[in-house]
Amino acid sequence: MDIVSDPTGGQGLKFFGSITASISHEIKNTLAVMTENAGLLEDLAAMAETGTPLDPERVKKLAGVIIRQLHRTDGIVKNMNRFSHSVDSPVCTIDAWEVFELMILLARRLGQMKGISLNPDCGVAGTSITTAPFLLEQLIWRCLEFSMEAAGQGGELKLTLESVPDGVRYRFRGLQGLSQNADPQLQDSGCKALLQNLGAEIEVLSRPGELVLKVPKKLDGHEPNPAESRGPA
Amino acid sequence: MTEKVLLVDDEQDFLDALAERMRARGMEVSTTTSPKEALEKIEKESFDAIILDFQMPEMDGLAVLKALKTNKPELQVILLTGHATLQKGIEAMKLGAMDFVEKPADLETLTEKIKKAQAKKMILVEKQIEEKMKRILLDKGW
Numbered sequence: 001m002d003i004v005s006d007p008t009g010g011q012g013l014k015f016f017g018s019i020t021a022s023i024s025h026e027i028k029n030t031l032a033v034m035t036e037n038a039g040l041l042e043d044l045a046a047m048a049e050t051g052t053p054l055d056p057e058r059v060k061k062l063a064g065v066i067i068r069q070l071h072r073t074d075g076i077v078k079n080m081n082r083f084s085h086s087v088d089s090p091v092c093t094i095d096a097w098e099v100f101e102l103m104i105l106l107a108r109r110l111g112q113m114k115g116i117s118l119n120p121d122c123g124v125a126g127t128s129i130t131t132a133p134f135l136l137e138q139l140i141w142r143c144l145e146f147s148m149e150a151a152g153q154g155g156e157l158k159l160t161l162e163s164v165p166d167g168v169r170y171r172f173r174g175l176q177g178l179s180q181n182a183d184p185q186l187q188d189s190g191c192k193a194l195l196q197n198l199g200a201e202i203e204v205l206s207r208p209g210e211l212v213l214k215v216p217k218k219l220d221g222h223e224p225n226p227a228e229s230r231g232p233a
Numbered sequence: 234m235t236e237k238v239l240l241v242d243d244e245q246d247f248l249d250a251l252a253e254r255m256r257a258r259g260m261e262v263s264t265t266t267s268p269k270e271a272l273e274k275i276e277k278e279s280f281d282a283i284i285l286d287f288q289m290p291e292m293d294g295l296a297v298l299k300a301l302k303t304n305k306p307e308l309q310v311i312l313l314t315g316h317a318t319l320q321k322g323i324e325a326m327k328l329g330a331m332d333f334v335e336k337p338a339d340l341e342t343l344t345e346k347i348k349k350a351q352a353k354k355m356i357l358v359e360k361q362i363e364e365k366m367k368r369i370l371l372d373k374g375w
Contacts, residue, residue: 021316024315025316028336029244029247029315029336031336032313032338033244033247035337035338036250039250040253040254043257069246
């Protein structure tokens with residue numbers, strides 16, 4: 001299989017745009033915190049110049065807030081970098097858990113907005129799959145969105161990875177609001193194109209309120225190539 | 234005249250610093266990280282301006298704006314947004330926001346907007362009082 005273009009008809013670009021927009025909003029928030037705290041330090045310095053005593057503990061505390069936000073911003077930019085590099089190769093060998101972990105981190109803010117906690121549990125580390133990373137990220141994102149809707153406000157999603165002989169299973173548990181029938185959200189042409197191109201399958205189980213995303217160990221026509229492996233960014 | 238402001242944002246570190254800087258500039262400031270608590274506060278106290286984060290957990294910024302303006306139409310709401318697009322601005326104005334500012338906000342700019350909000354609110358309240366007086370005069374036939 002030759003994956004060179006967007007099989008989802010432009011949704012890939014839309015997905016890329018919405019993730020980067022979300023990242024930029026997060027960075028704006030940390031910049032706002034740093035701006036106000038730096039401004040407050042300036043105000044305290046100005047007051048000290050006119051004779052108001054400066055409390056070193058206050059200065060330390062404000063500096064601590066700024067440093068905390070700097071670390072937070074650094075983490076956000078690291079994730080953005082990892083995500084940006086996922087389009088470097090159309091198909092390559094990747095760590096199945098790392099791609100899941102990245103999408104969970106990127107979905108955290110969305111989860112917070114919806115009042116839903118995302119609880120990842122690695123389970124299996126170091127399982128490699130040969131796949132189309134960007135397409136897999138889109139599919140995982142679609143599953144996360146679907147699962148958050150099904151979990152509902154105040155819900156908790158348990159997210160795990162299992163290794164099986166023919167591939168991996170991403171499990172999304174805690175979908176309390178699932179109806180008996182499969183949800184049309186995951187049956188649109190974009191999602192179907194992703195599943196087909198990845199050789200993947202989705203199973204939605206109303207009891208016990210779980211979604212299982214099955215991804216094969218390798219794509220048809222693509223043998224694992226150590227030279228093509230993508231390590232952690 | 235001292236401006237009375239309510240800050241609504243889910244980042245506590247942001248609220249604490251901004252509130253302190255505003256108080257140092259003579260404003261009376263209340264804060265909350267909860268949009269629902271903000272809706273309760275406006276019922277109990279009168280504010281010249283509400284500085285409202287556009288995106289928060291618990292309630293969407295536009296939904297909060299709608300609820301605030303429904304309960305207190307004279308309230309002046311300034312939205313804080315991570316990305317101030319024209320489209321978003323128009324949508325917010327249609328729902329009754331007085332203005333919107335992109336984060337991180339410049340404090341001097343925000344202060345100017347708060348002063349304008351106070352003036353606008355005073356005009357609206359005076360108008361309401363005038364209308365009330367007219368109604369009383371009509372009823373009494375004076």
